[in-house]
Amino acid sequence: MAFQSIERAHVQVSSAVELGAGMYNNTYRVQVRGRDQPVVLRVAPPAAKQFRSERELMRNEYATVPWLTSIAPLMPQVVAADWSHEVIDRDYLVQTLLDGVPAPDHLGSYPRTTWPHFSGSWARSPARCMPSVGRASARLPGLGMRRGRRRCR
Template identity: 70%
Template sequence: MDFQPIERPPNAFQQSVTPEQIQAVCHRVFGPGARVSSAVELGLGMYNTTYRVTVAGRERPVVVRFAPEPERQFISEREMMRNEYATVPHLAVIAPLMPRVLAADWSHDLIGRDYLVQTLLDGVPAPDGLRNYPRPAWTAFYRRIGEIARTVHGVRGPGFGPVAGPVYDTWSRAVIASLRDIAADLESVGLDAADLRSAAALAAEHSAVLDEITEPRLLTGDLWTVNVMIADGAPEPTITGVLDFDRTLWGDPAADWPVRLAAAKQDERLAFWEAYGERDRGPAASWRSSLYEVRHLGGVRLELHRHGRTDDVRDSYARVAAKLAELA
């Protein structure tokens, strides 16, 4: 087997598996005669460990994704791969853009980690492919992102919270639980989480504002350039696939990651709103958006800590403080 892992420090969050484990997975999924000829680790993602695997006799490579070991997962990120798997039936509205799941295994009897085997999407990662186009041409890309987000947000759910649960009867309860989980995770690694605790208290105090959201909608969780594939060599950036829906939840579309990033800069991404539609800019919606930003920043702080970016972790406190001032 041509095995090409990404070399990382021994204490890195993402950990490779062994060639023997990849071969064992393919024996289970494709049969005892399946022989892996190559396994190349893909480095765009920052959570799961992902390989492009070529099995002799199969026309196309497949993607094999391994979740972190259970003991390495934060409370706020528990069993995200299982959450993604539970979301697949709800993503039928964008099925042509999605990889197909060939196998899912939560048994841990081959390796002590959840894993998924999926089809390989056509195209090149958008962060690489977009560089081949002048920036004004990127508007087509962001317009399409807006269309996809709007389509996913049209899917209605049974309650609020992660698709795989726990599901809450009100949006305020889901938001408060999320803020408290992130705070607990920050404290578990020795970081101050008083600001996230304060945000949770404000959410409880102003629960009526959150509970103006009465209809749970499907949120993508992480839809943006890093999780998008585009056609190689097309006249304009053309999306061929979207992936990694492990952070999906039922809630307020305004709390979704693509809405946050589309609003972050006044540049080509303004085309997002042409397809998605105008945002609610009323006082209640603005208050909720500030709270959602605190939640996003808390999750980002965890990610920064995980990857050793101590200066950025420190800077996150001032950004959260500014948003808390808007909520008071």
């Protein structure tokens, strides 16, 4: 996967709009000069506002990407990732913007009885074996995962 650190990218932003409905990150649709499609900037909350189980959650998400190859066509690609806090004082990812309609804008048009099927189909993907790399999984009992080990269903 090719990505670069933002401070070396020399990008020029022509517009940025915060996207609502984020439950953890601040999320923005960003139009970058010289790029046809906008990108998505996801910024983790400040460490002081995170629960213990949420610390470095974005880093954990990023670390799982290689184990999700079976559903990669359904996911945004990571364009850049930075944990240095030099450009933005928090962890952040830049990802491609997926085509389509955001789920909160359209999910309500489907009968509520069908909603569990949407999450169930991707949750049963073949990519079920991944390492645990974050602090939370190393400390919380009952997860069955420890740092550096793998757990497969």
